[in-house]
Every structure is written in structure tokens, then in C-alpha cells.
Amino acid sequence: MAVFVLDRSGQPVMPCSEKRARLLLQSKRARVHRVMPFTIRLIDRSQADCLLQPLRLKLDPGSRATGLALVRDIETIEPAMGEVTRGAAVVSLLELEHRGRQISEALTARRQMRRRRRNQLRYRAPRFLNRGNKQKGWLAPSLQHRVDTTAAWVARIQRWAPVTALSSELVRFDMQQLQNTEIEGAEYSQGTLAGYEVREYLLEKWKRTCAYCDAQNTPLQIEHIEPRARGGSHRISNLCLACQPCNQKKAARTLQDFLKKDPKRLARILAQAQRPLRDAAAVNVTRWALANALKTTGFPLELASGGRTKFNRCTLDVPKTHALDAACVGQVEAITGWQQPAFYTLTIKAMGRGSYQRTRLDAYGFPRGYLMRAKSVHGFQTGDRVKAVVPQGKKVGTHVGRVAIRKTGSFNITTPAGVVQGISHKHCRIVQRNDGYGYFFHRADLTQDANR
The missing domain is CATH 1.10.30 (DNA Binding (I), subunit A)
Known part of the structure; x- marks a missing residue:
């Protein structure tokens, strides 16, 4: 994927290739601003000195994952016909994995704990109508999370790249018509x-x-x-x-x-x-909430149907992934750049920032075990991206990944190759602080899916 580039004042300029970013860092014309997604900041240039091209951020919202594609709009005019062909050159592909299911399960555990306290420890009469009236447009926390995280990453990418327009798929599964195809007239x-x-x-x-x-x-x-x-x-x-x-x-x-x-x-x-299909209901509920959130950015917003996305994908012979689906959203007649062998998709998994819960719960809502009071051990927190260089022993080598801390100072590091357990904090060095997300790259399967 392309490397995001900022000027010396922190304003976004055109992304560059990994090779060019490496040369800029070696010549000390740029510094590392962020590791994931990799972002550099120029030392000797401002935004006025750089040539900017129109970039469009495309979204394919889903229940479990949302695809994001940063593309460069290309318009060509056919000499013979005089028609304008609208194409897209893929700059970066990202997949945002939501944690709506974990949020729903956490709320269920909290509800079980409250019920146990009221009934087991001391009796308290249940209270009714103690919740305020829900405002118009209210969404359940597991659904609101999908809208908030998607909008947050749109805002992040706008800070790292000169985005000028947005495109989003507006999918609608009509559950009533799906269940009964004969319904008509006043009933439907x-x-x-x-x-x-x-x-x-x-x-x-x-x-x-x-x-x-x-x-x-x-x-x-x-x-x-x-x-x-x-x-x-x-x-x-x-x-x-x-x-x-x-x-x-x-x-x-x-x-x-x-x-x-x-x-x-x-x-x-x-x-x-x-x-x-619960995913269809989740997409139905959040589709307009996300569209309204994108409208608040002030950028031109293109809303397209899922039928156009699938038509573009099949016509242009593009494999089915969340990120490539996003690249096919809207009016596009040609997509280039994604076929490169070294083109990877960055998967962003929402992990959360921990919880205030001090115990675990069993299947019946009773406390089981105790958690640490402090969230930091020797300056490290769970979720930090670290680099551990182990000089000797069974774990000898260099391990880079997401850390899970223990009070004893013996940490676990999740790397692309798997989990490495029992790494001492003395061998670890902070690469990037926890921001609530886990990152890893994967290569899209270029074999065509027969069920697209």
C-alpha cells in the first residue's frame, strides 16, 4: 500500500510509494510520523510546494467489516467518440473489522452482574421507567459503534491524505419483501x-x-x-x-x-x-446514520447502490473482498493498481482500550478471578505495538507485534507468525502506543470467485 505523507506543518500531501518513502528517510528529508498506517512527515516542503491530485475515499459498509479504498480519480476522453471514461487508480486498500458482537456480549455480562447483585446480595425492588426517552435516531451501542468507528477512520484518512470526495455504498435489504414476495398494494x-x-x-x-x-x-x-x-x-x-x-x-x-x-x-x-440474517438487519439500521455522518465532513458525497457495486466488480473482473468492493463503489468504468504482486490490504481490527471491569464472569454472572488494578506495567500497556530483541534462549530473535502485559513483567507478543509467550519487558521497546486497534497485512486472493 502507499505511504501517507505530511508536509512540515502536518498538512497532507500526495501519498508516495514505499521505495520513495525509504529514500526520503535515508536522505533525512523526512521523519517517521506514524508506524501503522505508515506515515512520514517531510522536513523541507510545505503543501504549497507539492502537486496535489484529486483523491476519493470509497466505502463499502458492512455489519462485521467495512471496506475502505483510497483511489485517484482518472478521467479520459475517447478521441473517436468524445465520451469521458471515469476510472480509478487504487492508492490504498483497508478493511475495518468492527467489534459489535463483543460490545453486545459485554453489555449482556453487565446486565447479568446487575441482576445477580439485586437478587443475591440484597433484595432491591426492580425499577421501571427509569430510563430516559430515547432520542430520535438512537442506535444500540453495538450498532452505533459501527457508525462511529467508520466515521473516525474517514476523519483519520482525511488528515493523512488530500481527500476531495467520498463515495459510499447504500445497501438496503428489504426484510418484509424478502420474507413474503407476494405482498403488494396497501400492505406493501x-x-x-x-x-x-x-x-x-x-x-x-x-x-x-x-x-x-x-x-x-x-x-x-x-x-x-x-x-x-x-x-x-x-x-x-x-x-x-x-x-x-x-x-x-x-x-x-x-x-x-x-x-x-x-x-x-x-x-x-x-x-x-x-x-x-442478522447482518442484513444491522446494515439496514445503520445505513442512513453512516450516510448522515459522512455528509457532515463537508466533502461531496456519492451514494451508490449495491447493485452498481456488484455490476462494476463483475464487469471489471475484480475479486470479491471488502476493500476491492469499496473500490468498485459508484460510477467507475476502469480500476487499476490493485493487480500489483506487492499490493497488500491493511486490516484494521477494533480491539477496544480495555474495560473498567475488575473481575471476569462465569456463565451465571458470578465473579471469577481478579484483574490487575493498574493498566501499565513497566511503562507498557496491553495493545501497544512493541519490538522485542531477544539475544538468547528459546525465544531468541526479533519479535514485532501487539503486546499483552502481565504483572510479573513477562509479556505475550502477537506477531503475524503467531503468539510468542514469556518475553521479558527488558527486551521490549515501544514502536507505537495503543490506539484501540490491531493492524496486520494480508494479500487479497486474486483467484476469481464463482459466486460473485
């Missing part, structure tokens, strides 16, 4: 879903695998669990995904007859068919 006045939403919903619900043989990376077809020939409907609870051999083999047979020799799979498919 919000329009009809495009066909792509049904397929995207099923792909996410069935994990892009065949329901009958667990086949992956193969073309999947929409299959009626209860065949249409036997009175089955088009309701989403009667649909699944199947590969072509399984679809032809099942034909018009009932599911019970087709899987009579595999009762476990039969029970799993029936349960999965009735289970709604």
Missing part, C-alpha cells in the same frame, strides 16, 4: 427489491457454500427447499444455494426424501432456512 408500499438483493442475501446467509455438499468456489444456483412442483413458495425461508450437480440430483424431490440418509444435515438446513 415501499417498492420491489432488485433480484440481486435476494442472491446477495442468500450468499451471505449460506456462507457461499452448497447446502447439500458444502462445495465452495463453484457456481451456485438458487434452490427451492420445498420444490415448486409440490407447492413450495418463493419466500426467502424456502430458498437455499446448491451447486448444479446437487440441484439436478434433488430435482422435484422433497428435502426429507433427498436427505433421508443424512438426518443431521436435514435438521441443519431446516434450522438455517428459518434463521434470519
Whole structure:
């Protein structure tokens, strides 16, 4: 990925390649401003001395992860036709992993603790209507977290790169129409879903695998669990995904007859068919809240549908990842730069900054064990990025990663190769203080996904 560059006063200028950043650091024309994402600051130049090009930040919001792509807008004019072709050159790819599930579980644990205190230690009459009225637009903490972290990273990237415009995907899964395709008239006045939403919903619900043989990376077809020939409907609870051999083999047979020799799979498919996709509901709730948060930045905002994103991805033959999906958002007719062998995606995982809880809880909400009172040990905190140089012993070598502290001074370091345990604090050096996120790089799989 490109290296973010700041001028001598801290204003963003055009990102540069890793090679150019290395040369600037070696010639002492720049200094390291931040390690993750890697950012340098020039010593001898200001923003007025640099040539700026229009950069656009694109977002692909999701329930578990949000893709971000920083691209450079390119417009070319065809000499023969005189038409303007809008393209995008990828500068950086990022994936932001949310922690909504952890927040929901933490709130559940707190609720169990309060209930135990009220009922076990001393009786207190339950209080009702003691919560203030929720304001309009209120979101649950696990959902508000998705909006806040996405908006926070948009603001961060704007501080590190000269962003001039934003593009975001505005996905809508119409749950009522998905559940009952026959509803119409006065019962339903919000329009009809495009066909792509049904397929995207099923792909996410069935994990892009065949329901009958667990086949992956193969073309999947929409299959009626209860065949249409036997009175089955088009309701989403009667649909699944199947590969072509399984679809032809099942034909018009009932599911019970087709899987009579595999009762476990039969029970799993029936349960999965009735289970709604929670991720779709989370995206529905937060989509306008995120769009309104992006509008407050003051930059031109382009809102595009998920159908256009998928059309661009399939037309331009781009693999399906969260970050590359973001690059395909909006009006774009060509995407370049992502095919380079050394092009990696930076995954940003929301880890939190610890908690005020002094004990762990068991399955029943009772305290189990005790945690340290101090968050710092020998100047280190859990989540700091450190570099440990161990001269001898079983852990000899250089280890760089996220540290987990202990009161004894023997730390664990999470590196790309795994967790290294029992590293003394004497061998550790701070590289970057904890900012609530974990960082690691990964290379996108360039093999084409047949279920895009």
C-alpha cells in the first residue's frame, strides 16, 4: 500500500510509494510520523510546494467489516467518440473489522452482574421507567459503534491524505419483501427489491457454500427447499444455494426424501432456512446514520447502490473482498493498481482500550478471578505495538507485534507468525502506543470467485 505523507506543518500531501518513502528517510528529508498506517512527515516542503491530485475515499459498509479504498480519480476522453471514461487508480486498500458482537456480549455480562447483585446480595425492588426517552435516531451501542468507528477512520484518512470526495455504498435489504414476495398494494408500499438483493442475501446467509455438499468456489444456483412442483413458495425461508450437480440430483424431490440418509444435515438446513440474517438487519439500521455522518465532513458525497457495486466488480473482473468492493463503489468504468504482486490490504481490527471491569464472569454472572488494578506495567500497556530483541534462549530473535502485559513483567507478543509467550519487558521497546486497534497485512486472493 502507499505511504501517507505530511508536509512540515502536518498538512497532507500526495501519498508516495514505499521505495520513495525509504529514500526520503535515508536522505533525512523526512521523519517517521506514524508506524501503522505508515506515515512520514517531510522536513523541507510545505503543501504549497507539492502537486496535489484529486483523491476519493470509497466505502463499502458492512455489519462485521467495512471496506475502505483510497483511489485517484482518472478521467479520459475517447478521441473517436468524445465520451469521458471515469476510472480509478487504487492508492490504498483497508478493511475495518468492527467489534459489535463483543460490545453486545459485554453489555449482556453487565446486565447479568446487575441482576445477580439485586437478587443475591440484597433484595432491591426492580425499577421501571427509569430510563430516559430515547432520542430520535438512537442506535444500540453495538450498532452505533459501527457508525462511529467508520466515521473516525474517514476523519483519520482525511488528515493523512488530500481527500476531495467520498463515495459510499447504500445497501438496503428489504426484510418484509424478502420474507413474503407476494405482498403488494396497501400492505406493501415501499417498492420491489432488485433480484440481486435476494442472491446477495442468500450468499451471505449460506456462507457461499452448497447446502447439500458444502462445495465452495463453484457456481451456485438458487434452490427451492420445498420444490415448486409440490407447492413450495418463493419466500426467502424456502430458498437455499446448491451447486448444479446437487440441484439436478434433488430435482422435484422433497428435502426429507433427498436427505433421508443424512438426518443431521436435514435438521441443519431446516434450522438455517428459518434463521434470519442478522447482518442484513444491522446494515439496514445503520445505513442512513453512516450516510448522515459522512455528509457532515463537508466533502461531496456519492451514494451508490449495491447493485452498481456488484455490476462494476463483475464487469471489471475484480475479486470479491471488502476493500476491492469499496473500490468498485459508484460510477467507475476502469480500476487499476490493485493487480500489483506487492499490493497488500491493511486490516484494521477494533480491539477496544480495555474495560473498567475488575473481575471476569462465569456463565451465571458470578465473579471469577481478579484483574490487575493498574493498566501499565513497566511503562507498557496491553495493545501497544512493541519490538522485542531477544539475544538468547528459546525465544531468541526479533519479535514485532501487539503486546499483552502481565504483572510479573513477562509479556505475550502477537506477531503475524503467531503468539510468542514469556518475553521479558527488558527486551521490549515501544514502536507505537495503543490506539484501540490491531493492524496486520494480508494479500487479497486474486483467484476469481464463482459466486460473485
